Amino acid sequence: MSQRIGAISPSATLAVDATAKALKAQGRPVIGFGAGEPDFPTPPHIVQAAIEAAQDPAMHRYSPAAGLPALREAIADHVGRTDQIVLDAAQVLVTNGGKQAVYQAFATLLDPGDEVILPAPYWTSYPEAIRLAGAREVEVLAGADQGYLPTVAQLEAARTERTRAIVLCSPSNPTGAVMSTGLIEQVGRWALEHGLWVISDEIYQHLVYDGTDFTSVLQAVPELAQTTVLLGGVAKTFAMTGWRVGWMIGPADVVKAATNLQSHLTSNVCNVAQRAAIAALTGPIEPIEQMREAFDRRRRTIVEKLSAVPGFEVPTPTGAFYAFPDVRGALGREIRSRRVETSTDLATVILEEAEVAAVPGEAFGAPGHLRFSYALGDAELAEGIDRVIALLSE
Incomplete structure (x- = not known):
């Protein structure tokens, strides 16, 4: 294998999404915040x-x-x-x-x-x-x-x-x-x-x-x-x-x-x-505006809920469909007898213990953060962040 190709890392966002989907296929109720993909059908x-x-x-x-x-x-x-x-x-x-x-x-x-x-x-x-x-x-x-x-x-x-x-x-x-x-x-x-x-x-x-x-x-x-x-x-x-x-x-x-x-x-x-x-x-812009309004509603919900997670600092996003909390306040502790020192550790524990998939900040050049995509249904979004709140409040 060439050094050029061998040095490539897989896409972290796609990897997290694939893991979430694989766990769902096994019957586990995983809620995925990993992929930047609208949940709506194409108009x-x-x-x-x-x-x-x-x-x-x-x-x-x-x-x-x-x-x-x-x-x-x-x-x-x-x-x-x-x-x-x-x-x-x-x-x-x-x-x-x-x-x-x-x-x-x-x-x-x-x-x-x-x-x-x-x-x-x-x-x-x-x-x-x-x-x-x-x-x-x-x-x-x-x-x-x-x-x-x-x-x-x-x-x-x-x-x-x-x-x-x-x-x-x-x-x-x-x-x-x-x-x-x-x-x-x-x-x-x-x-x-x-x-x-x-x-x-x-x-x-x-x-x-x-x-x-x-x-x-x-x-x-x-x-x-x-x-x-x-x-x-x-x-x-x-x-x-x-x-x-x-x-x-x-x-x-x-x-x-x-x-x-x-x-x-x-x-x-x-x-x-x-x-x-x-x-x-x-074509018509009405379906696009309807999706944007849904993203806006979910944006406000996820910021409110993530702000209730102990140790999370959540700047309010004004574009796209991602929230990117600073989670350093949640690091340096044990969660269910597991030591959590990095945002990668935290993402792993959240996935395995709360069955919620988020992408660690290391993938984006920003250790100490997590990315949550809010391009998913309102009910799933609320339940997923509630699981994170419950886990990190223990």
């Missing part, structure tokens, strides 16, 4: 578009590696309409989910020896994709006391002559934090001043709460257009995680190079899924 008009696409013989053949022209146009129009960013379809590459867009962005922009500033807590796949490109991540940790948002001073302290890019993820997975327009502009102008690429993962942009505004980095600093790559997809907003449709938006030459890579890697995304994505981006 009917999107499914109907897929059915019609499957019956169209043109969709039974290869299509352009960069994506169906109609979908690339729909993505450009959608981003232009929602973020006031003027795009051409040639700047859009349709990928097999947002995760492939992440991988291809790093593979296209980075060389061995490059450094990438990676604000932490971060999504678990970022560092692995950076390393696969031969580069190195430089972590910048912003804790709960900062609302999980880094300062420009912290970013500047991490910058070296090898720094090539910075990764942004707002709204954030795993914290649910949303960067304000002012902070986005500050970071964008700092990147512009130092000639850095900005790789901005905006897949949760439509899931914001409490009157919070989402601002794309290119909306805040249009001058970054030639050194910014935007990543997105239909998975989270439209409950389409299994459909595997994401996108990468950037300068036309960068997108062309990434398309060349994809032509050898996977070729085109499934045509039926692409046609479904067109329906998602151009």
Whole structure:
């Protein structure tokens, strides 16, 4: 096995989800807070578009590696309409989910020896994709006391002559934090001043709460257009995680190079899924708003309940569908005769003793935390956190 592949760690979030599902299959009443996956079915008009696409013989053949022209146009129009960013379809590459867009962005922009500033807590796949490109991540940790948002001073302290890019993820997975327009502009102008690429993962942009505004980095600093790559997809907003449709938006030459890579890697995304994505981006918004309202309700519930867990500090998330409590106050003790020193220990004990699955902060570059996804039913959510409260109150 190559050293490059042998060094890859499995996705912690998918591993926790798989463990929870395996235990459920054994008959154990496990409640899973691990996967970032809406529990809603994909809206009917999107499914109907897929059915019609499957019956169209043109969709039974290869299509352009960069994506169906109609979908690339729909993505450009959608981003232009929602973020006031003027795009051409040639700047859009349709990928097999947002995760492939992440991988291809790093593979296209980075060389061995490059450094990438990676604000932490971060999504678990970022560092692995950076390393696969031969580069190195430089972590910048912003804790709960900062609302999980880094300062420009912290970013500047991490910058070296090898720094090539910075990764942004707002709204954030795993914290649910949303960067304000002012902070986005500050970071964008700092990147512009130092000639850095900005790789901005905006897949949760439509899931914001409490009157919070989402601002794309290119909306805040249009001058970054030639050194910014935007990543997105239909998975989270439209409950389409299994459909595997994401996108990468950037300068036309960068997108062309990434398309060349994809032509050898996977070729085109499934045509039926692409046609479904067109329906998602151009169809009614009412089902999307209904899901957002449900997430908002669950968000308020989980923050209230997690705040009652002894030793947990719970910043209120204003985006995505994750809560990320600081659990250091619950460490350094015994729980049912088991010594708990790390958040990994705590996640293990909660799973085995309370049958509740959460992801330890070590997976996100933030030891001493747990991630709870609230993209699950209201009743399950309440029961699951009640189990955690009962266990840690003993």
